[in-house]
Amino acid sequence: NGAEDVMNHDNLLVRSLAGFQDTNRKVNDWDLEVAKEMLKRKFFLGSCDHPSETLRRLGYFHGQRDTRSLDNDPRNEVCNQTRQSWEQECDHMKKTWEAKMKRMDPQIILRIKEKHQYDVLLFEYASSYFDMQSALFS
Secondary structure: OHHHHHHHOOOHHHHHHHOOOOOOOOOOHHHHHHHHHHHHHHOOOOOOOOHHHHHHHHHHHOOOOOHHHHOOOHHHHHHHHHHHHHHHHHHHHHHHHHHHHHHOOHHHHHHHHHHOHHHHHHHHHHHHHHHHHHHHHO
Protein backbone atom coordinates (compact mmCIF):
# COMPACT_ATOMS: atom_id res chain seq x y z
CA ASN A 1 0.00 0.00 0.00
CA GLY A 2 1.41 3.42 -0.92
CA ALA A 3 0.28 5.10 2.32
CA GLU A 4 1.97 2.40 4.41
CA ASP A 5 5.16 2.78 2.39
CA VAL A 6 5.21 6.50 3.12
CA MET A 7 4.73 5.90 6.83
CA ASN A 8 7.53 3.32 6.98
CA HIS A 9 10.22 5.48 5.40
CA ASP A 10 12.09 8.32 6.98
CA ASN A 11 13.19 11.66 5.55
CA LEU A 12 11.18 11.45 2.34
CA LEU A 13 12.00 14.97 1.20
CA VAL A 14 15.76 14.50 1.56
CA ARG A 15 15.49 11.08 -0.11
CA SER A 16 13.61 12.58 -3.02
CA LEU A 17 15.91 15.58 -3.51
CA ALA A 18 19.03 13.45 -3.12
CA GLY A 19 17.62 11.14 -5.81
CA PHE A 20 17.70 7.74 -4.21
CA GLN A 21 14.94 5.18 -3.88
CA ASP A 22 16.74 2.51 -1.82
CA THR A 23 14.49 2.34 1.22
CA ASN A 24 16.87 -0.03 3.00
CA ARG A 25 19.59 2.62 3.11
CA LYS A 26 19.53 5.21 5.87
CA VAL A 27 19.71 8.89 5.01
CA ASN A 28 23.03 10.44 6.00
CA ASP A 29 24.77 13.82 6.19
CA TRP A 30 25.91 13.59 2.58
CA ASP A 31 22.31 13.11 1.39
CA LEU A 32 21.31 16.20 3.35
CA GLU A 33 24.06 18.23 1.65
CA VAL A 34 22.93 17.00 -1.78
CA ALA A 35 19.33 17.97 -0.94
CA LYS A 36 20.44 21.43 0.20
CA GLU A 37 22.37 21.92 -3.03
CA MET A 38 19.33 20.85 -5.06
CA LEU A 39 17.21 23.44 -3.24
CA LYS A 40 19.75 26.15 -3.97
CA ARG A 41 20.24 25.29 -7.64
CA LYS A 42 16.86 24.04 -8.83
CA PHE A 43 14.11 25.67 -6.77
CA PHE A 44 12.66 29.06 -6.06
CA LEU A 45 12.18 29.17 -2.29
CA GLY A 46 9.16 30.91 -0.86
CA SER A 47 7.91 31.28 2.67
CA CYS A 48 4.44 31.38 4.16
CA ASP A 49 6.05 33.31 7.01
CA HIS A 50 6.81 36.05 4.46
CA PRO A 51 4.19 35.74 1.69
CA SER A 52 4.45 39.32 0.39
CA GLU A 53 8.23 39.08 0.20
CA THR A 54 7.96 35.72 -1.56
CA LEU A 55 5.68 37.15 -4.23
CA ARG A 56 7.86 40.27 -4.57
CA ARG A 57 10.86 38.02 -5.21
CA LEU A 58 8.90 35.92 -7.66
CA GLY A 59 8.01 39.07 -9.58
CA TYR A 60 11.67 40.12 -9.56
CA PHE A 61 12.67 36.65 -10.74
CA HIS A 62 10.30 37.04 -13.70
CA GLY A 63 11.65 40.44 -14.72
CA GLN A 64 9.62 42.89 -12.61
CA ARG A 65 12.69 44.78 -11.35
CA ASP A 66 10.83 47.66 -9.71
CA THR A 67 8.62 45.49 -7.54
CA ARG A 68 7.46 48.47 -5.47
CA SER A 69 5.04 49.27 -8.29
CA LEU A 70 3.15 46.04 -7.63
CA ASP A 71 1.46 47.53 -4.58
CA ASN A 72 -0.26 50.53 -6.21
CA ASP A 73 -0.39 49.89 -9.93
CA PRO A 74 -4.03 49.32 -10.99
CA ARG A 75 -2.81 47.13 -13.86
CA ASN A 76 -1.68 44.66 -11.25
CA GLU A 77 -5.08 44.24 -9.54
CA VAL A 78 -5.16 40.50 -10.33
CA CYS A 79 -1.68 40.13 -8.88
CA ASN A 80 -2.71 42.04 -5.75
CA GLN A 81 -5.81 39.86 -5.32
CA THR A 82 -3.74 36.71 -5.77
CA ARG A 83 -1.20 37.93 -3.23
CA GLN A 84 -3.93 38.71 -0.70
CA SER A 85 -5.53 35.32 -1.26
CA TRP A 86 -2.19 33.57 -0.82
CA GLU A 87 -1.44 35.55 2.35
CA GLN A 88 -4.82 34.50 3.76
CA GLU A 89 -4.20 30.86 2.86
CA CYS A 90 -0.74 30.94 4.46
CA ASP A 91 -2.23 32.46 7.61
CA HIS A 92 -4.93 29.77 7.66
CA MET A 93 -2.36 26.97 7.24
CA LYS A 94 -0.23 28.34 10.10
CA LYS A 95 -3.23 28.62 12.44
CA THR A 96 -4.41 25.12 11.53
CA TRP A 97 -0.92 23.69 12.11
CA GLU A 98 -0.56 25.47 15.46
CA ALA A 99 -3.93 24.13 16.61
CA LYS A 100 -2.99 20.56 15.62
CA MET A 101 0.37 20.83 17.38
CA LYS A 102 -1.33 21.90 20.61
CA ARG A 103 -3.51 18.77 20.53
CA MET A 104 -0.69 16.33 19.77
CA ASP A 105 1.16 14.33 22.39
CA PRO A 106 4.64 15.92 22.75
CA GLN A 107 6.22 12.45 22.78
CA ILE A 108 4.74 11.69 19.37
CA ILE A 109 6.05 14.98 18.01
CA LEU A 110 9.49 14.15 19.39
CA ARG A 111 9.48 10.69 17.79
CA ILE A 112 8.45 12.14 14.43
CA LYS A 113 11.23 14.74 14.60
CA GLU A 114 13.76 12.05 15.51
CA LYS A 115 12.66 9.72 12.71
CA HIS A 116 12.71 12.53 10.16
CA GLN A 117 15.66 14.48 11.55
CA TYR A 118 17.19 15.15 8.14
CA ASP A 119 13.92 16.52 6.75
CA VAL A 120 13.71 18.78 9.82
CA LEU A 121 17.27 19.97 9.19
CA LEU A 122 16.45 20.59 5.53
CA PHE A 123 13.40 22.65 6.50
CA GLU A 124 15.51 24.70 8.90
CA TYR A 125 18.11 25.20 6.16
CA ALA A 126 15.44 26.28 3.64
CA SER A 127 14.08 28.81 6.13
CA SER A 128 17.52 30.29 6.72
CA TYR A 129 18.35 30.21 3.02
CA PHE A 130 15.21 32.24 2.28
CA ASP A 131 16.63 34.90 4.61
CA MET A 132 20.09 34.66 2.99
CA GLN A 133 18.56 35.13 -0.47
CA SER A 134 17.35 38.61 0.43
CA ALA A 135 20.65 40.02 -0.85
CA LEU A 136 19.86 38.65 -4.31
CA PHE A 137 16.51 40.43 -4.49
CA SER A 138 17.30 43.83 -3.00
